[in-house]
Amino acid sequence: MSRRSLPVPDLFAAATAGDRGALARLLSLVERGGDEAREVSRISYPVSGKGYTVGLTGAPGAGKSTLTSAIIGHLRSLGEEVAVLAIDPSSPFTGGAILGDRVRMQDHATDPGVFIRSMATRGHLGGLSLATPEAVRVLDAVGRRWILVETVGVGQVEVEIAGKADTTVVVVNPGWGDSVQANKAGLMEIADIFVINKADRKGVEDTRRDLEQMLELSDLAHEAWRPPILPVVAIEKRGVEELWATVQAHRDFIEASGELTRRREFRLREELREIVARRLELRARELATGDRWDELQAAVFHRTMDPWSAADEMLKSVGA
Amino acid sequence: MSRRSLPVPDLFAAATAGDRGALARLLSLVERGGDEAREVSRISYPVSGKGYTVGLTGAPGAGKSTLTSAIIGHLRSLGEEVAVLAIDPSSPFTGGAILGDRVRMQDHATDPGVFIRSMATRGHLGGLSLATPEAVRVLDAVGRRWILVETVGVGQVEVEIAGKADTTVVVVNPGWGDSVQANKAGLMEIADIFVINKADRKGVEDTRRDLEQMLELSDLAHEAWRPPILPVVAIEKRGVEELWATVQAHRDFIEASGELTRRREFRLREELREIVARRLELRARELATGDRWDELQAAVFHRTMDPWSAADEMLKSVGA
Secondary structure (H helix, E strand, O other): OOHHHOOHHHHHHHHHOOOHHHHHHHHHHHHHOOHHHHHHHHHHHHHOOOOEEEEEEEOOOOOHHHHHHHHHHHHHHOOOOEEEEEOOOOOOOOOOOOOOOHHHHHHHHOOOOEEEEEOOOOOOOOHHHHHHHHHHHHHHHOOOOEEEEEEEOOOHHHHHHHOOOOEEEEEEOOOHHHHOOOOHHHHHHHOOEEEEEOOOOOOHHHHHHHHHHHHHHOOHHHOOOOOOEEEEEHHHOEOHHHHHHHHHHHHHHHHHHOHHHHHHHHHHHHHHHHHHHHHHHHHHHHHOOOHHHHHHHHHHHOOOOOHHHHHHHHHHHOOO | OOHHHOOHHHHHHHHHOOOHHHHHHHHHHHHHOHHHHHHHHHHHHHHOOOOEEEEEEEOOOOOHHHHHHHHHHHHHHOOOOEEEEEOOOOOOOOOOOOOOOHHHHHHHHOOOOEEEEEOOOOOOOOHHHHHHHHHHHHHHHOOOOEEEEEEEOOOHHHHHHHOOOOEEEEEEOOOHHHHOOOOHHHHHHHOOEEEEEOOOOOOHHHHHHHHHHHHHHOOHHHOOOOOOEEEEEHHHOEOHHHHHHHHHHHHHHHHHHOHHHHHHHHHHHHHHHHHHHHHHHHHHHHHOOOHHHHHHHHHHHOOOOOHHHHHHHHHHHOOO
């Protein structure tokens, strides 16, 4: 029986036993959305919750993938297994056909303790913001204890996703102060740890000062956990051990303070609301047929009614 | 009476008469969302529809802002007025405090025929995807005939927004084939015109071949309008005249073929659905209170129920 035709519970059992193909198939089902994704969710949800997610984000070119690769190497040297979910369209993990950088990842490609998966979410109702936590839960449910989520730090949805990890690492480069290559305000809000990658270039101290200054201006500086700023040269693996020790320290801190539980509760509440909203949206699309709707759409198109007023009228018909 | 306290209809009249401060204020109201944004929409909607939007998108660092600036210069030399909406977090138009690049924009800062505005949308229900078309309509309604919308070509929402212009220009650089710096598949889908910016660097022909190949693999190559690929050196204004002639040619083409009307109808229908969905979401949040909801949330948090099943239960209570 090919994997393609295996029922979800069988796929799940196989993936839990270490079958990478079965795990990949489960994640494809999640990406695609629909009834089978629901079934994956139903099975994986009750047995998830033991894994820990680390988000890595930053501007394209900041060296997130090289850093991810270095972290994988470090975790493996500690005997830890790790799963990576890449939802950065500029990541070599995610990539298209021509992937110069991907070569670096080949180091880990044959290692059974490493599972790397890119996410594409066409077709998933709710897109990345709903597919990502589901995919993380699948990895978690089949026994992966460390789950790295790499996203690009530009884009409304992508920054939000990065902020939903248990520990979020924001990767910048020397000179980021001038390059304005990322959504700074958004990234400042979600950072638990800053990494200045490519710290062998000049400008590290300026960048540190810039970050410190922004921290002072934000509320973060005065919270119990002040985001540390770590220089790293990922390509030479310099600073990676310190980074991982800091991730561990952050984990210990949020576990001990109850912050981890609060974060996870908040995230689940938000996810629930988003699922409810997406299902209402589907319902609205189903209802968006019939003469009255056509009339309203025509009125908007001919500018005799504005979209918000038309939406009011439409919502009356569904009692909302 | 300060602008801050002027009623929306007065602001609108002032903006139409050329008052840039009043126009900026209207756009701030749109950004903020809420009742005043609704009023802005109600007033601007019936008198909009004469402007033409050109989307510019590409990876951070592709030179979108330099190109935008060069296009502004070209349009001004033709005696045309132009408005720019920058929703690219890496754009110097949008930017934070330290904006080296912004200096270039100062060329146009004092020109009354140019209006540049960056978008931040915290607080707007529906975020960028709903705030952007509203902001475009305000610019349109007060008489701006060319509206450039600059977005960064990474990020689910941002690529979608870029694709909602009347003509969409995707900016790449020589070597993009290797650099994997952008969401290629997403960008391919929305491109009406490709610009290879920084075309004084080597690799232009490889990049052109790469794009041609991707076009062949997609359906675009066989459509009536095959996206042209134009080499440009924006910083020296080389190729900008040709680019603008191509934008005009695309406009003529979609106007004559009826494609413009179809695109705008489709966009409005999608926007209406999104407004309906967002209002249903608000409704869901209002309803997401009470003992039953707390119970369901607790069940999800304690993993005795998965989020989708909990959402089903919640939706039953609102009859959807």
